[in-house]
Amino acid sequence: xxxxxxxxxxxxxxxxxxxxxxxxxxxxxxxxxxxxxxxxxxxxxxxxxxxxxxxxxxxxxxxxxxxxxxxxxxxxxxxxxxxxxxxxxxxxxxxxxxxxxxxxxxxxxxxxxxxxxxxxxxxxxxxxxxxxxxxxxxxxxxxxxxxxxxxxxxxxxxxxxxxxxxxxxxxxxxxxxxxxxxxxxxxxxxxxxxxxxxxxxxxxxxxxxxxxxxxxxxxxxxxxxxxxxxxxxxxxxxxxxxxxxxxxxxxxxxxxxxxxxxxxxxxxxxxxxxxxxxxxxxxxxxxxxxxxxxxxxxxxxxxxxxxxxxxxxxxxxxxxxxxxxxxxxxxxxxxxxxxxxxxxxxxxxxxxxxxxxxxxxxxxxxxxxxxxxxxxxxxxxxxxxxxxxxxxxxxxxxxxxxxxxxxxxxxxxxxxxxxxxxxxxxxxxxxxxxxxxxxxxxxxxxxxxxxxxxxxxxxxxxxxxxxxxxxxxxxxxxxxx
Numbered sequence: 001x002x003x004x005x006x007x008x009x010x011x012x013x014x015x016x017x018x019x020x021x022x023x024x025x026x027x028x029x030x031x032x033x034x035x036x037x038x039x040x041x042x043x044x045x046x047x048x049x050x051x052x053x054x055x056x057x058x059x060x061x062x063x064x065x066x067x068x069x070x071x072x073x074x075x076x077x078x079x080x081x082x083x084x085x086x087x088x089x090x091x092x093x094x095x096x097x098x099x100x101x102x103x104x105x106x107x108x109x110x111x112x113x114x115x116x117x118x119x120x121x122x123x124x125x126x127x128x129x130x131x132x133x134x135x136x137x138x139x140x141x142x143x144x145x146x147x148x149x150x151x152x153x154x155x156x157x158x159x160x161x162x163x164x165x166x167x168x169x170x171x172x173x174x175x176x177x178x179x180x181x182x183x184x185x186x187x188x189x190x191x192x193x194x195x196x197x198x199x200x201x202x203x204x205x206x207x208x209x210x211x212x213x214x215x216x217x218x219x220x221x222x223x224x225x226x227x228x229x230x231x232x233x234x235x236x237x238x239x240x241x242x243x244x245x246x247x248x249x250x251x252x253x254x255x256x257x258x259x260x261x262x263x264x265x266x267x268x269x270x271x272x273x274x275x276x277x278x279x280x281x282x283x284x285x286x287x288x289x290x291x292x293x294x295x296x297x298x299x300x301x302x303x304x305x306x307x308x309x310x311x312x313x314x315x316x317x318x319x320x321x322x323x324x325x326x327x328x329x330x331x332x333x334x335x336x337x338x339x340x341x342x343x344x345x346x347x348x349x350x351x352x353x354x355x356x357x358x359x360x361x362x363x364x365x366x367x368x369x370x371x372x373x374x375x376x377x378x379x380x381x382x383x384x385x386x387x388x389x390x391x392x393x394x395x396x397x398x399x400x401x402x403x404x405x406x407x408x409x410x411x412x413x414x415x416x417x418x419x420x421x422x423x424x425x426x427x428x429x430x431x432x433x434x435x436x437x438x439x440x441x442x443x444x445x446x447x448x449x450x451x452x453x454x455x456x457x458x459x460x461x462x463x464x465x466x467x468x469x470x471x472x473x474x475x476x477x478x479x480x481x
Contacts, residue, residue: 272304411432
């Protein structure tokens with residue numbers, strides 16, 4: 001009996017060590033995206049990982065990490081992640097998949113320096129321009145022989161399929177959570193307008209629900225951000241920014257706690273606007289100089305409102321920083337004016353990008369002319385590129401794609417289609433829903449993936465205005481499958 005218990009203890013310990021190893025491995029990639037190799041945050045994580053690596057490799061001589069259908073296996077053993085771990089691993093798994101890397105084999109010959117070189121080599125690659133062969137060649141040039149790259153392997157016999165009823169349930173849940181988020185923002189901002197203490201517990205629960213839904217499938221919530229016909233735009237805008245920011249945070253591999261802080265900060269980044277005259281926010285004409293002077297007060301008003309009406313904790317502190325900084329650009333233009341130039345934090349950089357895109361998309365804030373989404377993205381990438389963190393901007397464009405979810409497009413076949421989901425490996429050919437043609441709407445909608453070879457004959461000609469074709473895009477987005 002004691003022998004059996006000892007064996008089970010060893011197996012349990014081995015599983016725990018493998019779990020710690022892969023979490024620290026993925027954490028290294030996430031940190032390497034943000035910090036340079038000599039940064040203390042990276043060096044500390046690297047040291048902890050190398051200790052874990054040595055313990056594991058000394059026991060098994062080599063470590064095999066395989067990614068199969070989004071699952072992680074170490075030396076043939078499946079690693080089960082909880083929600084936090086899964087969110088943290090998503091960015092690395094997606095990046096490797098795009099690169100064509102199905103895993104790595106690490107041998108005992110590796111030292112700490114070689115591991116750091118490998119981490120930064122892969123973490124800094126442009127996943128849309130490089131591939132597994134290029135990475136392997138770079139490893140050889142660096143003299144790193146203790147790491148072998150594995151090809152992508154699909155478990156076709158056991159490929160997980162999401163049942164239709166489960167997918168439908170998640171779409172319904174996403175819709176409910178989206179509108180609940182809007183009403184929650186409205187409720188909290190109303191409390192702030194009346195200078196009452198703001199109850200943020202409901203907002204935090206909404207953010208957690210959004211995180212879970214986006215980790216499952218980001219596409220439907222991103223479609224919902226295309227809905228524009230709200231009487232109170234500020235509340236829907238705040239929810240949109242929260243969705244965009246959380247999607248970026250998940251792609252960055254932030255853990256659940258940081259995602260929760262990011263989502264909360266994004267949800268209340270414009271809180272200061274509640275202290276401005278309503279006529280200014282809803283003004284139908286372009287802002288004059290006087291209007292701009294007033295509007296540029298809202299970041300500072302947001303900070304004051306948070307500190308006066310919210311309990312001070314880690315959530316509200318980060319929200320206050322983001323509210324203050326989200327209009328300060330990467331090139332230090334914007335507002336409020338800084339007496340001393342210093343870089344804004346990660347949350348503010350993320351919210352800045354999302355806020356600009358959604359504001360320009362709405363045609364209702366600052367600029368009253370509606371601008372097509374593809375033109376907005378080009379404007380942000382080229383004319384306004386100095387205002388944003390280049391890596392985060394590129395990530396956002398990859399998320400949104402050339403044709404954002406919820407957009408109506410005209411195909412070369414004269415069919416009309418609603419964009420459902422962006423393809424990361426080919427942002428010009430998203431997944432779409434065929435809804436009609438020149439003769440009128442279809443009786444049944446068909447979902448297709450324009451990136452598949454069988455759909456090569458279909459190409460997107462341009463984005464079109466649903467009103468021009470008398471199409472209720474909102475009804476189509478909200479339809480139950």
